[in-house]
Every structure is written in C-alpha cells, then in structure tokens.
Amino acid sequence: MEYDDYFVCKEDTLGKVGLSSYQKCNAAIRMLAYGIPGDLVDEYARMSESTCLASLYNCEVVIAVFDPEYLREPNVMDTTWLLAINADRGFPGMVGSINCSHNDINVLQRSSVFGRLAESNCP
Structure with missing residues (x-):
C-alpha cells in the first residue's frame, strides 16, 4: 500500500510469507464495525491478538x-x-443476507441502516 508499509505482505528472514494485507485490514474493520476486542477476531483472522490490535x-x-x-x-x-441485484437474483425488495447470517441481533442494534428502516426513514 502506498499509505503505510505495515499492511504490505512481508517475508521473514527465512523467506516465509507473513500475514496478508487482507487479513490485517479485515481484522481492523471487524473490530471497528462490531466494537469488539482483538481476542474475538484473532481466530477468525488466523492471527495473534497482538497483531489484530496492531x-x-x-x-x-x-x-x-x-x-x-x-x-x-x-x-x-x-x-x-442492491435492490436491483437482489431482484435479478429472484429476491425483489430484499436488502440483507439470504442465509440470515447478517441479521444477528447485535448487528441490527448497531446498524444505522436498520435503525432508519425501523423508523420508516430510508433511501
């Protein structure tokens, strides 16, 4: 990345490739999005808690x-x-996940999108 070399995938002294930029960004975005600590992301991201925090x-x-x-x-x-894509897939009027994995109550409580939908105020 041109912004910071922390997210660039590097090799150690033995030539073993380290963690990818995607893993590091994914961990940071998950912690920001869900407001959770690094120890809840480390197993998903397959990296240590300290690296998640870094x-x-x-x-x-x-x-x-x-x-x-x-x-x-x-x-x-x-x-x-999103509505057009889902309508093409046979799910008209749907905004969300087919298998309900994104409809967890914790996600809904933190979602400004669903908060506005509940108030009948949405784009």
Missing part, C-alpha cells in the same frame, strides 16, 4: 483507503443498486 492501531490507513467506498453509510444509489 492492525487496529494502524486503522487510520484502513479508514483513509476504505472509507470513501466501504465504510460510509449507504446512499440512494447504493440502495437502488
């Missing part, structure tokens, strides 16, 4: 890179696009 400490880079497209609230264009 990824979070370097999250300014993650935010700078991913915020404009992925970490912002959805707008009317995003919602229209």
Whole structure:
C-alpha cells in the first residue's frame, strides 16, 4: 500500500510469507464495525491478538483507503443498486443476507441502516 508499509505482505528472514494485507485490514474493520476486542477476531483472522490490535492501531490507513467506498453509510444509489441485484437474483425488495447470517441481533442494534428502516426513514 502506498499509505503505510505495515499492511504490505512481508517475508521473514527465512523467506516465509507473513500475514496478508487482507487479513490485517479485515481484522481492523471487524473490530471497528462490531466494537469488539482483538481476542474475538484473532481466530477468525488466523492471527495473534497482538497483531489484530496492531492492525487496529494502524486503522487510520484502513479508514483513509476504505472509507470513501466501504465504510460510509449507504446512499440512494447504493440502495437502488442492491435492490436491483437482489431482484435479478429472484429476491425483489430484499436488502440483507439470504442465509440470515447478517441479521444477528447485535448487528441490527448497531446498524444505522436498520435503525432508519425501523423508523420508516430510508433511501
């Protein structure tokens, strides 16, 4: 990455490739999105808790890179696009997951999207 070499995949002195940028970014984004500590992400990301935390400490880079497209609230264009894709797949009017994995009560309570939907105020 051009922002910070922390997220660049490196080799150790034996030539073994280390953790990928995707693993580190995924851990930081999960901790930010769900408000959870590193020890709840470490097994999923397959990295140590201390590395998860280091990824979070370097999250300014993650935010700078991913915020404009992925970490912002959805707008009317995003919602229209999601509805069109799901309608093409045979699920008209659906915004969310088919297998309900994204409908966990903890996710819904923290979601500004579902909060606005519950108040009948959405794009």
